[in-house]
Amino acid sequence: MSQYPPKWDIFDKLADSPYPAFAFLAGVKLDVFTPLANGPQTPAELATVLDIDAEKLTPLLYALVVAGVLKVDGTRFSNTPESDHFLVKGREGYIGNLCEAYEERWRWVLNTAKTIRTGKPQSEHDYAAMSGTERDAFFRDLHPNALETGCTLVERLGLAD
Known part of the structure; x- marks a missing residue:
């Protein structure tokens, strides 16, 4: 027998699916990956380099972790191997x-x-x-x-x- 009412899950999944891509786009536009090529940084350190507000940057960094293009250890964020290769300006593989x-x-x-x-x-x-x-x-x-x-x-x- 099918469940009534049907589950809402599929719609939540569809509604949430664009957010990692949009976080990725924002991360590239802000160039968060290039400074991280020098090693892990806190949101405050990265915000200083990028000349942006750390409080506004922090949620984006966590969204990029969820998207799989950044890693976090404690309060320090770093590139994944993929983002380090493809998203650091000046590198041969930069996309x-x-x-x-x-x-x-x-x-x-x-x-x-x-x-x-x-x-x-x-x-x-x-x-x-x-x-x-x-x-x-x-x-x-x-x-x-x-x-x-x-x-x-x-x-x-x-x-x-």
């Missing part, structure tokens, strides 16, 4: 520039219902309107992700031999 594309994509997705209702795209990406420099930067920012995807496919499909 922080992709966050602009993620943010834009998420904005597009928020218009899905309106697009379906009107039958017309509500969020268009006009590559033709971009300058050559903007277009080059856009595609250059896709390179680290494309490279990682290619390596993953080679491994999964056994093409390395």
Whole structure:
């Protein structure tokens, strides 16, 4: 016999699922990962380096721990191996520039219902309107992700031999 009323859990899960991604985006925009490449820091130390309010930064740092891109030991936060490799400015694997594309994509997705209702795209990406420099930067920012995807496919499909 099915439960009545049905459980609400699925809706809570769906409603909460964007928050780790949004915390990730905020962390990249604030560049919290680059100073942590020098070692663990307290929220106050990190806030001083970033010139922001430690009280406002602290909840974000814990959200980034929950998202899996930071670690915490006592009151000191540090990068995970993934964030240290991909989210520290100046490193070869840096993908922080992709966050602009993620943010834009998420904005597009928020218009899905309106697009379906009107039958017309509500969020268009006009590559033709971009300058050559903007277009080059856009595609250059896709390179680290494309490279990682290619390596993953080679491994999964056994093409390395």
